[in-house]
Amino acid sequence: MARVKRGVTRHARHKKVLEQTKGFRGRASKTFGTAHERLEKSLQYAYRDRRNKRRRFRSLWVQRINAAARECGLTYARFMSGLRRAGVALDRKMLADLAAREPVAFRSLADQAKAALKAS
Numbered sequence: 001m002a003r004v005k006r007g008v009t010r011h012a013r014h015k016k017v018l019e020q021t022k023g024f025r026g027r028a029s030k031t032f033g034t035a036h037e038r039l040e041k042s043l044q045y046a047y048r049d050r051r052n053k054r055r056r057f058r059s060l061w062v063q064r065i066n067a068a069a070r071e072c073g074l075t076y077a078r079f080m081s082g083l084r085r086a087g088v089a090l091d092r093k094m095l096a097d098l099a100a101r102e103p104v105a106f107r108s109l110a111d112q113a114k115a116a117l118k119a120s
Contacts, residue, residue: 017035018030018032018035020039021042024038024042057093058092061096064099064100065080065095068099068100068106068110069099072110072114073110073114074110074114078113079110079113080113081117082110082112082114082115083112085113085117085119085120086112086113086115086116088109088112088113095109
């Protein structure tokens with residue numbers, strides 16, 4: 001029985017890893033062993049940070065909504081509670097965009113929230 005030689009397979013695997021680590025610093029882009037370790041770690045960072053990105057954006061949206069709501073005389077929590085009671089179904093991303101780009105529209109939402117809070 002003929003023995004299995006892995007030259008082509010190994011070369012292809014190494015080439016794939018080294019292409020993915022192109023641009024890394026030092027040996028992390030030159031030697032297979034180090035490059036493979038760095039690639040695995042970079043993929044872990046990428047996976048983690050795809051989730052952290054959503055967390056950071058939500059935090060940014062909340063800060064923008066809070067700043068705009070305070071200009072209208074409400075805190076963030078009271079503003080969101082008032083919107084919920086008024087039946088306004090806008091997510092934080094849209095509210096933050098309105099706060100930054102359309103202050104008049106945001107003020108009308110704040111007025112709706114105030115009215116809903118007074119009514120309840």
